Structure formats: structure tokens, C-alpha cells
Amino acid sequence: MVKGLSGRKKPAEEPVLPKVTICIAQDGDEVYFRYVRNKKIQNLLTLYCKEKNIDYRSVEFLFNGKRIATGRNANQLGMVDGDQIDVMTHNIGGG
């Protein structure tokens, strides 16, 4: 069911970091992730792009309609379990 992406063992004394379940949605397609709350959200977003085989720079990520500052973590962004991130392709240029 759950695919861990790490082979690295944590030292026993290191506390288990609280995680949050986040859904990333694009055009009705939803993907769920468990994500460590105090790590930069950029990790999650780049993994999503890798999974979907899309260019990270070609999309915009929105949380509650606001563009995500990718250097922040889930705590700073106020994310809770079940929250959804929306993905849309850039269409911002033009004349």
C-alpha cells in the first residue's frame, strides 16, 4: 500500500516527526502523500512532478487559492490532514 521512498534507517533516539496527509489535485486527478510537517513543501512538490513526469517550473501550486511559497513547510502554511493543493499549468505570459 504505502511506498516509502527512503532506505535510510533513522537513529532510535530521533523522535518520529509528525506527518500530514496532503492531496495534490490536477484537473480532477488526485494523488495523496504523507509528508513530514516541518520539511520544505518543495520536497513534496518536486516528488509530485517526478511521479507525474511534469516539469516543476511549468506548473503553479495553489493552497487555498494562494500560490505556495515553496521554501515554507506545512506548519508555516497551516496545513492539516486532508488539505488539498491544486496544480495548474502556467499560462501567465501573453500580450
Add this chain to the structure above:
Amino acid sequence: MHIWRAFPEEKMNSIAYFDPLWFELYTNKHYGPKVVDWIKAKSVFSKKYVFVPIVMWSHWSLLIFCHMSESPDSKTNTPCMLLLDSLHAIGPTRLESIARRLLFDMHVSEERLESKEQLKKMRFLIPNVPQQKNGDECGFYVLYYIKLFLESAPENFNISEGYPYFMKKEWFTEEEVESFCKNLDTLPVDLNDLDDDSASVDSGDSVELIENFR
């Protein structure tokens, strides 16, 4: 959208603005209802002006909902929609039906009492504003419309008596837009908006994909 930070707070309190992505997202069936929810947080019905930068078909334009807090029968501040577009040649009227649908959805989501018929009567106007000369200036024109509108919009205007005094073809010159663009870099920057890309991405153990969730 750093341009907003260049205005004094009391001015900003009387207006609302949407992210330029929202209008096009609104037309997408997967996002439309969400956008209406996001808009709800903007309290548009307590604002004098609501700025909606639009990017559709690779072209920027600016929709302004005016006096949404007023009654449709208000004599001094009649609610209306203004569309400022720097390329009238390509037909800005194509945005009217989407704008009207959005107007209606905004009223429904806030449980406003205006009837569909009343909303249909609200005027959608495309004033004669300065037009771009080249192919890639629409975004700058939108920024400049915002800046000048915010600076010069009168306390009251009633659209049945004509457009606000400044809204005409000679509103500003090409040279003014150019010098405005040159100074764009000096607008205040919100540090929260900056991506911190200096640190490298952590190794994968901070995130795991859940397959077949639910």
C-alpha cells in the same frame, strides 16, 4: 502581485483583488467551485472596488467590480462591471458571459438577496482606454490601469452619468507606461513570496506517496 503593496493601507482596505490565475481557473469545471470559495474569503461585498486581473487566451485584461456593496438602485454609486482591455481589436466582449456567471456565483455563495434579474441588469462596460501598440505589452497595461485607477478613482461615480472622468483614450500616453515599466523593479517585495531555493531539496524521507488511498 507586488503592485498592491505600493498603496497605502487605508486604500487597500476598501478594495479586494484576485490572483490572476483565478479567473481562468474559474472556467475550469474542476476548479470553478473552489475559486468561488476562495473569493468568499475576500469579502467582496464590503469593498468599493474588486480588481480581477484576467489572463485568458494568452492575453491580460482587467475586470473591476465596482460598488458591490451598494444597492442596484443606488443613485450615487451604482454597482457595475468595468473591463479595461488594451486590445479592443480582439474582442473583449467574449469575457462578458464568464464575468456575469462569476458575478452570479459570487452572489449565491454569499447568500445575497439580489435576484438573477437584478444582476442581469448590472452593466458590463468596456470603456475606451489607451491601447497597446506592440504585441507583448498587455500585462504592463493591466498593471498601469490598476495603479492609475486606484490613484484617481473618485469616491463616488454613477455610471449612468458617464465614465469616471479619467477613463478615456487619452488617459495616459505610451511614454508614461514605458517609464512606469522601467520603475517596476523598485516596487516593494514581500519576502514571503520569495522561494527559498538556496537550500537543496532534502532527501526523500520527508515524503511518501500513498498509492490507492481510500
